[in-house]
Amino acid sequence: MSDDAAEPLRLLIVDDHTVVRAGLRALLEGEPGFEVVGETGDGTDAVRLVARLRPDVVLMDLRLTDPGTPSPAGADSVDGIDGIEATRRILATTPGVRVVVLTSHGRTADVLRAVEAGARGYVLKAGPPEELFRAVRAAAAGGMALAPEAAASVLGHAAEPGPALTDREVEVVRLLAQGHSNRAIASTLFLAEATIKTHLVRIYRKLGTENRAATVSEAVRRGLIELA
Template sequence: MIVDDHTVVRAGLRALLEGEPGFDVVEETGDGRQAVRLAERLRPDVVLMDLRLSDAGAADDGFGGIEATRRITAAAPGVNVVVLTSSSGRGDVVRAVEAGARGYILKAGPPEELFRAVRAAAAGGMGLAPEAAARLVGTAADAGPVLSDREIEVVGLLAQGHSNRAIASALFLTEATVKTHLVRIYRKLGTENRAGTVSEAVRLGLLELDGQL
């Protein structure tokens, strides 16, 4: 389901998504309140949410994309929200994730990032644009095991759902080197797999999501 207060944007997103195999747009709206009602009734796998809705009344009571996301995730468990916005500010990213968003994608990004985020969210994962992940990755002092800058970059890419090959490409490393980094990260964090590593990094403050993925 697409939620955006610009009709032309919704039309463009619908055409883009319906042209991608495996995607079906079941509904669209430009109103945050209606989005909550539709999500409860239709239970789509993913809601693509505009961060800055300007529907009637939103300016008065703050019922924009963040509040719509919060209410959808509370009222319709299993419906995953992916925020699509032009803002990559850390505050917006954190607020969206705290509200329950399972993805954060920039409108200026390539379609492949959007498709990847929607698929990741539908599968119960987390889909973050590189710019959004960068805002969330930190080096919190005294938060627990100390990861190197490179290891933190690897964890940040793990949070985006990248494969070893994709991480190697993004960081200009070999896959063998990525595997070595993962072994060290697992040992430092006491984890056994990728999902557990991301969750533990969140808990320790290495990914600043307030313990929420």
Template sequence: MSGTSAPSLRIVIVDDHTVVRAGLRALLESEPGFTVVGETGDGTDAVQQVERLGPDVVLMDLRLSDTGAAGSVIDGIEATRRILDTPTPPRVVILTSHGHQADVLRAVEAGARGYVLKAGPPEELFRAVRAAAAGGMALAPEAAAQFVGDPTTPGPLLSEREIEVVRLLAHGHSNRTIAGTLYLAEATVKTHLVRIYRKLGTANRAGTVTEAARLGLIELS
């Protein structure tokens, strides 16, 4: 008597480029054991599809152009957080063109179980999907190289709040303006700056912005 084959892993693809989604669907469905049950180009719809379809894994692009009701951008990190807050959350694998240290850290902190570059080989993507579905962690070599040790303890990078402070610094905002924007006390902003200077080894605002950009923690427009 022949054995029963394992059920296919159910996957939802989230990417705001239609051609990329079509290519990913074709690639994944050519691999035994994978079934694409949904796809979308924005984070809000991704959360709704997860709740409706109950996938095992979500492939999530970092850079999404979807905007929420208040006009704020819902990127792949925020969409990941919302998906993982659903009643029966799937595993999330980030699939992106970028391997910046800050992006990898943000993805791991948000709860993603994988981080794969679009330029990588298909086998890398397949391994990441299977590892995530099994409860493991799968980082592309380029992403894993951002960490000296365990990816869950990535070292002296800035916290998400500290990165928000540096982004506002980069736009020339004062401590008072930063405090108002982030709904913080001005003294709290000063405390964040002290910690940021210490972590980055900088001594002033301009040097901090320059170093943060060099490390890929922020992008200067």
């Protein structure tokens, strides 16, 4: 992320329809402070392009075309990696990049999957351009920006009652977020590695998650921890 406020935000567009990409490029390049540095309709190619181009923000379509189905008119052939998986891989391989999901869908499950994958924004294609611009700038600054429909989904999910984490479990999640292994967490907290594994099983159950990345995302979403 550039420290120079005068530098434009570098953007990469990922959408499997060439017409949509062309429209987004024209829209974004017409907004002061934005520079589109690349585009693709392929999930795996997006991961490679991010590593090579180092954009500040990736605009990610949620539903990329499955390779086993005919591509709709105007769509590029893609490899089957959807926007969620592409987001996970990008954030795992190129730290510092932000992802904003741009999609036609606002279903609660889709919003939560995107947030759990690490997306910093969720914007509907049918929304006003200003909403997209705000989301890009917020994500680049390290914030979170959700379309009103998406925010309502997240807030509704967060309002659901669930078991609270203990102070020790929060410590474990905070160390998870810092990238520590089970052994390193055990050493830091002066506990046995087996004890850490037990804590993780309980944390996964309480947060309704299945892996470390999703657990960190859910903890952040619930306000249990903050990412640096």
